[in-house]
Amino acid sequence: MALKGLKDLHYAVIQTESDESTTYDTPKPLGPAIAFNLQPAVNRANLRADDKVLFSDSNKGPTAVTLNTAYLEKEVEADLLGKTVNSNGTISDNASDKAPYVAVGGRAENARGGYDYFWIYRIQFAPAEENMNTKEETPTYQTRNLAGEAIPRLDDGEEKIRAWSEDESITDTAIFDEWFDSVINKDWVAQV
Template sequence: MARIGVKNLTIFPITKDDHEGTTYGTAVKLPPLMKVSLNAKTVEGSLYGDDRQVEGNFGITGYDITVDTTDLKPDQIAALLGHKKDSNGGITVNADDEAPYVAVAFESKRSDGDNQYVVLYKVKFSPLNEEFETKGENITYKTPSLAGKAIARESDGAFKYDVVAKTLPEGWYTTPQKAV
């Protein structure tokens, strides 16, 4: 089915991810979502014998994610990119800043009336690219775009979970959901 909308971008800071399990902090709802792009990163292998390919395999190594929102507040930028916010509300970008890993959840309306709910379990975003433009005869909005990489959780190797449903799965925006 075709997708006809996207909304409710929510992140969950990762507080622990090791062989014993993954735990997440409190959900943070981000400003209105404009677009999400997910591109699977894959590897492939081919086995040849008798002058032809006899085997082929593909695997997922992660996802590239790009998120476009209408705005990002300084505290949200600091939380996503590991920058420090001062008492004036300003952000200092430092060479030693380290973006934390977060889970990312959102939903998309489908043309059949259902919704697709998506969570990526472990994402790290790269620094923002910013663009500014003067106001001329027309107003051109410049909005933030975040690029990141989703990798497998240490605890179970999971990258992503999505489900198609008529109604919001219970707890979807409270904690990252997983297959049952």
């Protein structure tokens, strides 16, 4: 799949999760998208005997996630990282901050036309590395990358969902109109 863009990033904090269900808060805009990268980890092992590989197996590990936006509003940063927005308008880091699990969704323009839509269901971010440099003759921007890990949901093992807006097998295209109204699941049906 050839993609040529990224926009409309949204996030939804997981409100409750158990072995039976996962519920999300209403999705909110995340910030102007620069990059959203997913790097799955697959661990492989081979059993060798008689000078050959007899068996091979693999297990999937957590997916490394990197998120870069032009900026994050303080309320979004607080939601993603478990920080506190103080009554005087400042945002502070505290030793007891605990980042919640969140879903992240968005869309990317597909080279074949239309958009690829996605939701990653369960990500936990860590505070970003911050770098600041003095101005030079050629302007450069410094933006922060949030790093985290995506792991399967507890109730059904689902990790992500995606859909191409030009896929003719998707008969109810209202899914794309509602993509950011709630976190889309595999059993989605249009709201009546």
